[in-house]
Amino acid sequence: MIEYVTTPAGRRESADAGTPHHPGTPHGPEPADPDRPHDPELRAERAFLDTARAALRRMHADVVTTETPLIGGEDNDERFTNESNLRARWLRAQALVDLPDVPLFFGRIDYDAGTVAEAADRIHIGRRHVHDEAGTPLVIDWRARVSVPFYRATRTDRQRVHRRRRYGFSDAADLTAYDDEILDDGSTSSDAGKPDADAFLRAEIERPRTGPMRDIVATIQPEQDDLVRAPLQPSICVQGAPGTGKTAIGLHRIAYLLYTERERLSRGGVVIVGPNRSFLSYIRKVLPALGEVDVRQTTVEELLGQAGTVGSPGAHGARGQAGPVAGDPRAEQLKGDARMAAVLLRALWLHVGTPTEGILYTKGSNRYRVHDYAVQEIVESLRGATRYAPGRNSLAQRIAHEVLVLMEHRGESPDDRVQNAVARSRPVKALVDQVWPKVTPEQVLFRLLSDTEFLAAAAGADLAAEEQAELAWSKPPRSAKSAKWSPADLVLLDELTDLIERRAGSLGHLVVDEAQDLSAMQLRALGRRCRTGSATVLGDLAQATSPWTTGSWEQVFEHLEMPETRLVELERGFRVPGEIIDFAARLLPAIAPALGRPTGIRSLPGALRISAAHSPDPQVLLDSLADACRNALAGEGSVAMIAADADVADLRAGLLDRGLPSALLGSADDAMETARLVCAPAMLAKGLEFDAVVVAEPARIVAAEPRGMARLYVVLTRAVTSLHVVHAEPLPAELRDAAGP
Numbered sequence: 001m002i003e004y005v006t007t008p009a010g011r012r013e014s015a016d017a018g019t020p021h022h023p024g025t026p027h028g029p030e031p032a033d034p035d036r037p038h039d040p041e042l043r044a045e046r047a048f049l050d051t052a053r054a055a056l057r058r059m060h061a062d063v064v065t066t067e068t069p070l071i072g073g074e075d076n077d078e079r080f081t082n083e084s085n086l087r088a089r090w091l092r093a094q095a096l097v098d099l100p101d102v103p104l105f106f107g108r109i110d111y112d113a114g115t116v117a118e119a120a121d122r123i124h125i126g127r128r129h130v131h132d133e134a135g136t137p138l139v140i141d142w143r144a145r146v147s148v149p150f151y152r153a154t155r156t157d158r159q160r161v162h163r164r165r166r167y168g169f170s171d172a173a174d175l176t177a178y179d180d181e182i183l184d185d186g187s188t189s190s191d192a193g194k195p196d197a198d199a200f201l202r203a204e205i206e207r208p209r210t211g212p213m214r215d216i217v218a219t220i221q222p223e224q225d226d227l228v229r230a231p232l233q234p235s236i237c238v239q240g241a242p243g244t245g246k247t248a249i250g251l252h253r254i255a256y257l258l259y260t261e262r263e264r265l266s267r268g269g270v271v272i273v274g275p276n277r278s279f280l281s282y283i284r285k286v287l288p289a290l291g292e293v294d295v296r297q298t299t300v301e302e303l304l305g306q307a308g309t310v311g312s313p314g315a316h317g318a319r320g321q322a323g324p325v326a327g328d329p330r331a332e333q334l335k336g337d338a339r340m341a342a343v344l345l346r347a348l349w350l351h352v353g354t355p356t357e358g359i360l361y362t363k364g365s366n367r368y369r370v371h372d373y374a375v376q377e378i379v380e381s382l383r384g385a386t387r388y389a390p391g392r393n394s395l396a397q398r399i400a401h402e403v404l405v406l407m408e409h410r411g412e413s414p415d416d417r418v419q420n421a422v423a424r425s426r427p428v429k430a431l432v433d434q435v436w437p438k439v440t441p442e443q444v445l446f447r448l449l450s451d452t453e454f455l456a457a458a459a460g461a462d463l464a465a466e467e468q469a470e471l472a473w474s475k476p477p478r479s480a481k482s483a484k485w486s487p488a489d490l491v492l493l494d495e496l497t498d499l500i501e502r503r504a505g506s507l508g509h510l511v512v513d514e515a516q517d518l519s520a521m522q523l524r525a526l527g528r529r530c531r532t533g534s535a536t537v538l539g540d541l542a543q544a545t546s547p548w549t550t551g552s553w554e555q556v557f558e559h560l561e562m563p564e565t566r567l568v569e570l571e572r573g574f575r576v577p578g579e580i581i582d583f584a585a586r587l588l589p590a591i592a593p594a595l596g597r598p599t600g601i602r603s604l605p606g607a608l609r610i611s612a613a614h615s616p617d618p619q620v621l622l623d624s625l626a627d628a629c630r631n632a633l634a635g636e637g638s639v640a641m642i643a644a645d646a647d648v649a650d651l652r653a654g655l656l657d658r659g660l661p662s663a664l665l666g667s668a669d670d671a672m673e674t675a676r677l678v679c680a681p682a683m684l685a686k687g688l689e690f691d692a693v694v695v696a697e698p699a700r701i702v703a704a705e706p707r708g709m710a711r712l713y714v715v716l717t718r719a720v721t722s723l724h725v726v727h728a729e730p731l732p733a734e735l736r737d738a739a740g741p
Contacts, residue, residue, distance in 0.1 A: 045167070046175050048124070052104050052138045056130050060096040063089060094293040095128065102127065102289045103169045105139045106218035109150050110163040112184075116146060125150050127217055128291040141291075142217050143259040151225040158183035166200050166218065202602060205575055206721060208637030208691055211673040212285045216248045227568060228252045232261050232509070235565040237537035237553055241598030242581065242717030243573030246538045247687060250511045251283060253536055255290040257509060268508030268533055272297045273526065275514040279687045281669040300522050303529075304490045329547070330470050335488035336519025336548035338559060339462040344495050347448045347458035348388055348439070355379060355435045359427045361403050368406040370399055378402075379435060389501040392436045396423040399431065441496035442480040445489065450476030491521045498528050506532040514686055515539040515556055519548035523559035535562060542592035543686065545711045573600045575689060577607040580723045584716040586734045591710045604721065613728040621697070621728045622654040628694045628724040629660055629677060635721070637691030638676060640665075642715050644700040645681040651696055652679040686714050693719035699729040 105126030123140045125147045130139040149159040161183050168177035204219045227249050240246030274280045280297045355375040361368045378398045382391045400422035404414045477483045510530040516539035557565045578600030613624040632639040643651050663675040666684050682701045702708035
């Protein structure tokens with residue numbers, strides 16, 4: 001069953017009892033003076049923060065200085081136990097590190113008297129639990145049940161909360177202000193109908209950003225909280241428009257599930273799969289800030305490239321060479337098609353032949369013959385009924401069993417040891433090798449792509465003749481060992497690996513971000529790694545840029561083999577200003593007509609500018625681009641210049657000539673931390689956010705790839721504060737009637 005939930009533009013209640021402050025926020029409230037003598041409450045809160053930080057340092061020291069008992073001596077099991085204990089202690093210590101730029105708590109709720117059993121009715125809520133030497137809680141983990149009303153209580157459903165307090169912090173995590181919301185004052189009025197009703201949320205969103213993504217734990221909205229705290233089963237899919245926080249939801253859900261289901265998830269582990277290394281670098285600090293340091297973050301290519309291969313000692317190295325080669329685009333698209341699963345299955349089982357003779361087994365002076373028709377019956381009963389490698393073993397055992405039956409007919413009493421000896425005997429092994437040869441995934445795929453007759457037999461009715469021609473290698477390598485595999489080939493090899501022998505184990509939970517861009521075969525590979533676990537699937541069909549995109553979430557769930565996945569649609573954008581999202585949404589009828597139009601909850605006059613360079617001279621475009629970047633850098637926070645992949649290097653050089661140094665996104669994991677201005681290829685922009693974005697030549701971004709219009713939609717929705725489009729070529733028709741600068 002698939003449940004569709006659409007969140008409306010919505011209302012959210014907020015109070016006007018105070019003003020939050022985030023230093024340097026151009027649109028936020030005026031700052032409060034943290035040292036004003038008439039505000040003892042602020043001084044008391046700062047003192048409490050110092051006390052809590054000291055307590056966290058003590059908790060960390062207690063873990064670090066505690067001796068981990070070592071067990072026994074050199075026994076392998078004992079060594080494993082010792083290593084596990086040491087690792088567990090290290091992880092615990094890492095989770096208790098006080099990050100200097102991360103506030104230890106961000107909110108407080110004051111319950112009605114007597115609400116919280118055996119604890120104070122005033123609790124500070126933070127990213128992790130902190131207690132004093134006596135064990136008394138000082139900061140409550142945001143994931144705890146008692147913290148839920150901080151996110152969900154309203155004046156009409158206050159959940160026994162009297163006061164909700166939010167704190168403002170400097171970039172150095174110094175407490176600078178607080179904002180109180182009184183929920184039991186008898187008022188039911190709300191200014192939530194206004195686009196900027198929640199000043200605290202707006203101030204946090206517009207706080208200038210540099211470097212990697214920040215967590216949103218202080219500003220999780222009710223519809224987001226519902227998804228963050230969703231149970232482990234069923235799996236969920238978040239279809240989220242730009243700026244709805246779907247990536248943040250996925251990361252915070254992982255933190256929540258590790259809090260509530262840690263023992264269960266620790267057995268299989270948790271993996272986050274992102275679209276590329278730039279994206280993973282961008283999100284890498286969110287989970288550690290929430291106290292979770294043992295979650296693997298990887299890409300599909302890395303995950304599959306590190307997989308071993310059944311029956312091939314050297315295959316792991318073959319897949320892990322310096323990097324897969326680029327394949328022909330049309331062939332790569334076909335290799336991602338779901339039909340390839342049937343083709344690979346056929347190709348593998350075509351290696352099983354039909355026996356033309358039986359076997360003669362000799363033991364002493366006795367001879368036992370299993371006729372060819374009996375062997376044929378055994379082969380046919382096993383063909384396709386099991387995985388390939390277990391089928392080989394079963395064939396040997398079944399033939400051996402036939403020999404044992406003949407022995408018993410002669411009055412002998414053979415046991416299992418005799419059957420195993422027969423299965424390992426030379427005549428049985430020779431027959432099995434002839435009829436059911438041992439193969440590796442590389443050998444099967446090599447034969448499929450290099451032998452056109454074999455490809456035609458394996459293709460059956462699934463692939464047309466012209467598709468077979470596109471798949472086949474024009475110049476095959478000499479052998480499977482010398483073959484250079486493309487990214488799509490790695491996925492096919494992974495499928496074959498599982499067809500030969502079932503993969504052991506299953507992840508506890510899998511997060512797949514930008515899932516709309518994965519091929520059917522990639523999704524199958526991910527699903528195999530999470531057969532008994534659950535998943536959080538994140539994406540936006542409007543941002544589907546790959547040529548093999550499936551086109552619907554139902555198909556994604558089918559390929560993952562998770563048909564019961566719950567689908568939730570988020571349309572309320574928090575981070576992209578309404579002026580920008582409305583501009584980008586002009587492309588939706590062309591790229592995703594079935595999706596609802598996203599709504600931005602923030603309005604920022606002047607957030608969108610469009611500048612036309614009225615000259616074919618590239619230098620004129622560069623001058624305009626440099627001016628736009630300078631204007632963006634005059635503000636605060638991060639700036640990205642995004643262009644078609646092929647243009648980025650030249651544009652960056654032109655900006656450098658005009659005195660604008662920058663970092664190149666994708667050149668290093670810390671590119672977004674080394675310079676305020678980042679030059680980003682359009683292909684790497686997905687999932688990232690910047691305070692200001694300058695887009696160069698939208699028409700060239702569209703022309704660069706088959707789904708270029710969707711790529712442009714992605715690029716136009718990366719800005720949190722301002723978007724400046726600079727172009728010399730005409731804009732796409734859907735954008736041409738937009739207002740000028």
